[in-house]
Amino acid sequence: MSTSSATSASSGAPTMPAATDTSAGALFLHPYATIFVKSHVPLELELHSANYGKWSAFFKAMCGKFGLLHHIDGSVPPRRTDPAWEQIDCCVRMWLYGSVSQDVLDFTMAENQTARELWVAISNKFQANKAPRAIFLSEDFHSMTQGDLSVMDFGKKMKLAADVLREVGHPVAEPTLVLNLLRGIHPKFSNTKDIVAGTKDITFDEALNQFALKELRMANEAKVLSSTALVAATKGYGSSCRPSSSTAPPPQQQHLQLPQQQQQQRRRRKKGGNGSGGAQQQQYQQQQ
Template sequence: MSTITHVDSGDSDSDCSIGFSLLFGDDSAAQIDSPMALPYAAINVHSYVPMKLDFRADNFSKWKACFEALCGTFALMSHIDGTAPPNPLTPLWIQEDCCVRSWIYSTISDAVHDFIMEADPTAHKLWAGIAARFWANRAPRAIFLSQAFMTLTQGDLSVEAYGQERKKAADRLRDVGRPVDDTMMVLNLLRGANPRFSSSCDIIADDPDITFSSALDRLALKELRLAEEAKLVTSTALNASTPSGCGSSGRSSMPPPPQQLLAQQQQQGGGGGGGGQQRRKRNNNRKGGGGGQQPQQPRAPNPNGPWICINPWGQQGQAGGFGGGGQGSRGGGQQRGGPGLLGSAPQAHTAVAAQQSGGQAQWDMAGLVAALQ
């Protein structure tokens, strides 16, 4: 069993090493000389930077703000702001720089990673390469971004969504070195608002000290009021269109539909017809006497004819003497023969059904054929 002996204060360093060696083994002295594990080396970086930087996402401003907040929390801003590293490099500085580089790699997309990858990188080199890529062509981009900011309108968007789009457009301009002040934000917000907010926009424009957030809140309040008024109008229209009861009977005051009126008229007409038949039966009984009803003679069936085709010239010839066999006029009984002014009178063709015999219709087929020709 090893024991610790009393040593003088002059040899305290060497004696401490001997004492640790006796208590914890020979490797404990080497562990004291190595740098200690950093407390922030194992943190979840996505809790501090919740988005991934991407060329298509247009989120460099948000990513930059979150990453700078993370480095400032653990006093590591010197690794990205261009502060000169110590010379020579210390193990602690190398460990901190590796930690910052791992945070950068974890919060960028593969496309950004491929663009900034280089040999022997440091955290500051990676940070500068990302900023240079997203800040490239700032002047041409500022022209297009300014046009997009000025022409942005609300359309069918809600006030909240419209305000977010307006703020994103202003952030893009700030990234290219063209920040937008609060007054221009308010004026452009009112210019692109929906026409139904025109009255509220006039009131907001009269306030010279209003901020963008306050103007957005007023428009949101107006939007809420308009929505409530629309609900009230809808409920009122529904109540007006609902049929209400009339009197104590509780029947509807609305007229019946046309189908119901037509059915009632048909029922009334049928009832009237039935009453007329009963009256005709009573009249027949009175005519027959009080002794009872007389037997009715059977009626022969009606023929399908007669079909009669009469020539008016033939009738005139028989009545007035147009034909050769007619009688004369009143003047002397002299017959008027020969063809008339329009020529000879045409012959009359008559097709008449024959007399009924045996209850069946007999037709003069020769006369019918002649009439149809």
């Protein structure tokens, strides 16, 4: 038994092997290097997106889960001469590389930087020029309208805009969110708008659910009216195609009636011929 193994067994504290295990003759792979970052940070940070706040929250939670927050928050000074610390810091840096886009890395990645330095560079990139950005973001937020979007998509768009404003230091209060929703919602929801406006202390989610319910009801009513009109049109077309009672009889009856009509015409001709001949004979006798 080696001296390090004896010390570990006597103290009872687990120890990690060195970077190279000479006794086994194989390279040691740190457990943090086997972690798939996408399993803990499900979204990718993009340069022209509004997901920095969510990405930052996911990544901090991941580092906190493994007890590595000090590698990005600067609470512990770096130990670049310590191989064990350097190995763990490289793992955290690889997590950062794997959770941001190439465009972000083009502006923030540098040679021989620590995970903390990369974290600060990313943060500065997305939080720079807060005051000018807040002006334009606030203007976009307060001019937002629903248009062709569904109620839920419109609410999601407004909530994302509010999150971006919060990230630049201008959080949007709950009543302001509700008022902006009432201002930008489609005019067809005017009745529901009056109900929401008259509800005291209503939250943004509650107001959004009210409009979504009204939208669902209106869509169902339109579907019922469309199906009713289709049924009525189908019935009208079927009745117009039916034959009337004054139309000609079927072909079989026509074949049967044709000989009967010819026989009646012949009888009429015979009677007419006999009548005219008898009258001429009577006139001839009277003249004599």
